[in-house]
Amino acid sequence: MPTAHDLVVIGAGPGGYVAALKAAQLGMNVACVEREPVLGGTCLRVGCIPSKVLLESSEKFAETRSELARHGIKVASVELDLGAMLQRKRTVVTTLTKGIEGLFKKHRVTRYAGQGRLTGPGQLVVEGTDGANELTAKQILIATGSRPAPSKGVELDGDRIGTSTEALSYSEVPGHLVVIGAGYIGLELSSVWRRLGAKVTVLEFLPRILPGLDSELAAEAQKLLAKQGLAFRLGTRVTAARVEGTGCVVEIEGGEPIACDRVLLAVGRVPHTEGLGLDAVGIRLDEKGRIPVDDHFATSVSGVSAIGDVIRGPMLAHKAEEEGIAFAERLATGYGHVDYGVIPAVVYTHPEIASVGRTEDELKERGIEYRKGVFPFLASGRARSLGQTDGRVKVLADAGTDRVLGVHILGPRAGDLIAEAAAAMAFGASSEDLARVCHAHPTLSESLKEAALAVTGQAIHV
Ligand code: NAD
Numbered sequence: 001m002p003t004a005h006d007l008v009v010i011g012a013g014p015g016g017y018v019a020a021l022k023a024a025q026l027g028m029n030v031a032c033v034e035r036e037p038v039l040g041g042t043c044l045r046v047g048c049i050p051s052k053v054l055l056e057s058s059e060k061f062a063e064t065r066s067e068l069a070r071h072g073i074k075v076a077s078v079e080l081d082l083g084a085m086l087q088r089k090r091t092v093v094t095t096l097t098k099g100i101e102g103l104f105k106k107h108r109v110t111r112y113a114g115q116g117r118l119t120g121p122g123q124l125v126v127e128g129t130d131g132a133n134e135l136t137a138k139q140i141l142i143a144t145g146s147r148p149a150p151s152k153g154v155e156l157d158g159d160r161i162g163t164s165t166e167a168l169s170y171s172e173v174p175g176h177l178v179v180i181g182a183g184y185i186g187l188e189l190s191s192v193w194r195r196l197g198a199k200v201t202v203l204e205f206l207p208r209i210l211p212g213l214d215s216e217l218a219a220e221a222q223k224l225l226a227k228q229g230l231a232f233r234l235g236t237r238v239t240a241a242r243v244e245g246t247g248c249v250v251e252i253e254g255g256e257p258i259a260c261d262r263v264l265l266a267v268g269r270v271p272h273t274e275g276l277g278l279d280a281v282g283i284r285l286d287e288k289g290r291i292p293v294d295d296h297f298a299t300s301v302s303g304v305s306a307i308g309d310v311i312r313g314p315m316l317a318h319k320a321e322e323e324g325i326a327f328a329e330r331l332a333t334g335y336g337h338v339d340y341g342v343i344p345a346v347v348y349t350h351p352e353i354a355s356v357g358r359t360e361d362e363l364k365e366r367g368i369e370y371r372k373g374v375f376p377f378l379a380s381g382r383a384r385s386l387g388q389t390d391g392r393v394k395v396l397a398d399a400g401t402d403r404v405l406g407v408h409i410l411g412p413r414a415g416d417l418i419a420e421a422a423a424a425m426a427f428g429a430s431s432e433d434l435a436r437v438c439h440a441h442p443t444l445s446e447s448l449k450e451a452a453l454a455v456t457g458q459a460i461h462v
Pocket of ligand 1: 151180181182183184185186188203204205206209210211236237238239266267268269314315316345346347348
């Protein structure tokens with residue numbers, strides 16, 4: 001006799017586990033199927049969290065080595081203990097994954113370990129190491145996420161030539177690391193290994209880094225990252241990469257092959273839909289391998305929905321979480337909504353790059369009249385005291401209504417500062433609204449107020 005649930009979620013990443021918890025909070029009998037031994041998905045196991053741990057640790061190492069002297073602090077010698085750094089990362093990840101286990105218990109979400117496969121409308125089987133479990137559910141939610149995209153000719157060996165997963169655990173600092181792709185993952189992990197002492201070459205097919213982010217800030221970020229020692233080769237298409245002897249060789253179109261010690265492939269991610277039995281229930285993927293859904297995450301099959309990286313939209317943990325909440329709320333109350341216009345994006349380089357809403361490039365392309373206010377961190381007292389004056393805040397507002405259309409920040413703690421801009425935009429704020437809010441002094445957040453003032457040429461400190 002199959003076990004019956006109101007909702008079965010497949011995948012315990014930020015989309016799936018948040019949807020499961022929310023649905024349980026709202027009174028449903030919920031189960032979550034996960035094939036990995038730990039909960040949390042790519043984000044917790046081999047993505048957002050471990051990369052942030054290493055970014056933080058490597059930043060401390062680089063700062064101690066070369067920045068502290070400016071603050072009048074002399075350090076006799078600084079040594080890297082990579083083993084301890086990687087152990088700390090594992091500890092943080094384990095603590096957080098256990099935290100989700102605790103939340104599942106608290107909210108009585110039943111956990112099934114194994115591969116979930118749809119067998120018919122409202123029916124699925126979980127194939128685990130201890131046999132198969134048959135389940136029935138009024139609703140099934142697919143939240144199986146994504147995996148690193150492969151690239152033709154690049155022979156991944158799971159060690160020297162790998163993806164972000166391997167690059168979070170190199171057992172030694174590579175002499176020369178070649179990174180394919182100057183997107184989020186490429187730049188964050190390049191930063192980690194450069195700070196720890198590797199020579200890093202970033203190969204990017206496009207003529208710019210960070211496609212999709214505001215091009216003005218991306219160009220400024222590129223200069224700052226180059227100063228930190230990242231060697232960029234833009235307009236460079238990688239055609240092959242393979243292990244040769246004790247090193248690797250990367251071939252590029254129209255250029256000499258590059259010899260290196262390790263290769264990180266970071267050319268995007270693809271939805272994870274294999275083995276789900278989608279064919280069996282009649283779900284067809286779109287041209288990008290995603291599961292097509294309507295505005296409320298429903299697939300073409302009644303009672304089967306999907307959220308997160310397996311559907312359209314940016315592949316971001318917080319976007320998946322919002323969708324998980326909206327999905328569960330709609331099941332319980334008939335109403336659930338995600339404001340896709342105000343989903344922030346953050347690149348955790350140093351300085352950080354954060355963005356919400358429309359880029360200046362998009363506004364130009366769409367012929368939308370806008371006004372622009374910019375405030376450089378050079379003019380911020382707090383940024384000066386931190387010794388981090390690179391970058392700026394840019395506020396873009398509608399020329400007619402003054403409504404804030406986009407905010408882009410390159411600078412210290414940009415990822416935290418962007419939250420205020422997102423909240424303001426979610427409430428439909430104008431640049432004047434932002435500018436009239438009292439901001440504590442001296443804080444980095446004053447820079448957002450000043451940039452908002454600059455929209456109408458009224459900035460005080462610049
Ligand atoms: P990405 O799409 O951000 O960047 C991939 C880059 O690789 C692009 O610039 C592309 O032009 C380039 N490229 C593709 N093929 C190439 C080739 N053959 N040679 C040279 N360059 C090539 O992808 P990513 O960095 O792998 O990140 C994947 C996803 O994970 C993204 O959707 C991102 O949103 C998400 N992510 C987010 C964060 C964050 O929020 N901080 C961090 C990591 C990943």
